[in-house]
Amino acid sequence: MRRTTLILSLALAVSVAVNMLLGGLIAGHHWGDPPRHRSGDFLFDRAFSAVPEELRGPIRERLRPEGSDLRMDMREMRDARRAVDTALRARPFDPAAADAALAALRAKVGETQSSLHATVVGVMAEAQANGTLPPPPEPKRRDPRERERNP
Numbered sequence: 001m002r003r004t005t006l007i008l009s010l011a012l013a014v015s016v017a018v019n020m021l022l023g024g025l026i027a028g029h030h031w032g033d034p035p036r037h038r039s040g041d042f043l044f045d046r047a048f049s050a051v052p053e054e055l056r057g058p059i060r061e062r063l064r065p066e067g068s069d070l071r072m073d074m075r076e077m078r079d080a081r082r083a084v085d086t087a088l089r090a091r092p093f094d095p096a097a098a099d100a101a102l103a104a105l106r107a108k109v110g111e112t113q114s115s116l117h118a119t120v121v122g123v124m125a126e127a128q129a130n131g132t133l134p135p136p137p138e139p140k141r142r143d144p145r146e147r148e149r150n151p
Helices: 003-031 040-047 053-063 069-089 095-129 144-149
Strands: none
16 A cells, blocks of 8 residues: 555544544534533432432422522522632732631521422421322442442
């Protein structure tokens, strides 16, 4: 095989590979499912894996209404994060302002978590009082790589 033929063959193979990669990315973007790791459902499922699947829907419904306390808490938490960002970027740096912004964020995170936890506990307590509390889900097997990191 001549050198020119070899170079053209390699260029063709690389071109086909790049085109297939780009085509796959475009097709996946248009027809694929959204990544689960970015959705709130993934975070909820991971944080509350012991909550029976049948109760997750009612919990989510209580958290979703427009104007709910949790929605307001999320807006306030976003504002608190922005205040922290502003305080940490300020020059000259003001340690007291940064401490105050971080304290406000900690307080808001605590309030939001308390609201979320109260909703989970309330739905489960109602289900138990109604006699409809399902058994807990089976624990998920841990990733073997996780065991190596956290024996």
